[in-house]
Amino acid sequence: MIYIHVPFCVRKCNYCAFNSAVGSDANKSLYVDALTREICQRGDSSQIETIYFGGGTPTTLTLAQLEKIFDAVTKSFHVEERAEVTIEANPSTVDEKFLRGLRSLGFNRLSLGVQSFDDALLKIIGRLHDSRTAIDAISTAEKFFDNVSIDLMYGLPTQTLDSLRCDVDRVKISGVQHVSIYGLEVEPGTKFFSDGVTVDENLCADMYEFITQTLPTVGFRRYEISNFAVAGFESRHNLGYWTGKKYFGFGAGAHGFDGKIRTSNICDTSAYVQKIFAGEDVSTVEEVVTRQAAMEEFCFLGLRTVDGISAQTFEKNFGAQIFDVFGSVIEKNFRLGLLSVDGDRIFLTQRGMALGNEVFADFLL
Numbered sequence: 001m002i003y004i005h006v007p008f009c010v011r012k013c014n015y016c017a018f019n020s021a022v023g024s025d026a027n028k029s030l031y032v033d034a035l036t037r038e039i040c041q042r043g044d045s046s047q048i049e050t051i052y053f054g055g056g057t058p059t060t061l062t063l064a065q066l067e068k069i070f071d072a073v074t075k076s077f078h079v080e081e082r083a084e085v086t087i088e089a090n091p092s093t094v095d096e097k098f099l100r101g102l103r104s105l106g107f108n109r110l111s112l113g114v115q116s117f118d119d120a121l122l123k124i125i126g127r128l129h130d131s132r133t134a135i136d137a138i139s140t141a142e143k144f145f146d147n148v149s150i151d152l153m154y155g156l157p158t159q160t161l162d163s164l165r166c167d168v169d170r171v172k173i174s175g176v177q178h179v180s181i182y183g184l185e186v187e188p189g190t191k192f193f194s195d196g197v198t199v200d201e202n203l204c205a206d207m208y209e210f211i212t213q214t215l216p217t218v219g220f221r222r223y224e225i226s227n228f229a230v231a232g233f234e235s236r237h238n239l240g241y242w243t244g245k246k247y248f249g250f251g252a253g254a255h256g257f258d259g260k261i262r263t264s265n266i267c268d269t270s271a272y273v274q275k276i277f278a279g280e281d282v283s284t285v286e287e288v289v290t291r292q293a294a295m296e297e298f299c300f301l302g303l304r305t306v307d308g309i310s311a312q313t314f315e316k317n318f319g320a321q322i323f324d325v326f327g328s329v330i331e332k333n334f335r336l337g338l339l340s341v342d343g344d345r346i347f348l349t350q351r352g353m354a355l356g357n358e359v360f361a362d363f364l365l
């Protein structure tokens with residue numbers, strides 16, 4: 001698996017704490033040079049099943065720049081023929097020509113940051129697009145991609161359940177194959193934080209319940225706490241994270257995991273570029289994953305998925321019985337109605353999905 005970070009956006013959204021900023025053409029060009037250099041330096045014979053261009057807004061780069069990065073990947077790794085290749089896009093940064101170009105470069109999955117179809121809300125959260133632009137971007141994308149995902153947000157200032165219901169109605173007729181949902185979190189460094197925006201936790205919980213219960217009624221199977229897909233269109237890349245696969249991370253702030261060590265690249269874009277050109281290392285070791293940490297991660301990452309975790313796989317991976325290690329945690333959360341056990345599988349109940357973080361915290365020994 002490969003993750004490629006593109007830290008540029010046209011404008012910063014009011015809620016966004018991601019590693020992204022507005023970038024000049026010159027900065028983008030330097031960054032692409034540095035990024036391709038990093039990819040080529042770190043290439044090896046790994047088989048790559050999924051590639052994910054995230055950000056930021058990767059579609060603020062030109063097709064030629066994206067092609068250059070893509071070429072560096074295919075020359076430096078063995079990319080499987082059936083690899084899932086995703087690019088995140090902002091609806092206002094793609095038109096028919098660009099989408100056709102993305103498809104012909106080899107991208108086969110498009111993730112559109114729609115967030116809402118409500119024009120007033122889109123303005124409040126500082127998005128560039130309006131609902132018409134989002135609807136047009138989806139229908140144009142569907143001419144070239146048979147795997148389109150959209151992001152939806154809930155818990156936004158002034159958002160109501162009625163507005164969310166309209167969003168779900170729009171999703172129903174949109175023809176997309178995948179939906180990711182995000183509850184608003186007001187994080188330091190964002191405009192919302194400095195404006196003192198707060199989240200109504202009760203309304204947010206109601207919205208989460210509404211959306212998680214409604215999307216499955218319109219054809220989207222919930223396969224993870226916040227992700228829904230038409231059967232067969234689950235994100236292979238994200239499933240890889242939740243099932244503990246190894247991944248490379250390229251670009252400023254990107255994270256990597258080789259099965260034992262978690263690394264992260266320097267976040268600052270200019271420092272990243274300078275270091276790459278100076279031939280210096282941009283990545284630092286974040287964590288050497290001990291056996292105990294690996295057991296904990298196996299549980300709390302796997303439990304994010306609807307299928308949950310397998311006791312047999314745990315035993316195969318760690319040579320220990322899951323109930324010997326986490327028996328009391330499993331029993332406690334089972335009693336609270338947050339976990340279910342069915343044969344080999346242990347998984348979150350619907351209530352457990354809503355309170356996932358509390359359950360995961362219990363798995364930290």
Ligand code: SF4
Pocket residue numbers: 008009010011012013016017018020055056057090113
């Ligand atoms: S487009 Fe995405 S990454 Fe860029 S500022 Fe908005 S939310 Fe953040």
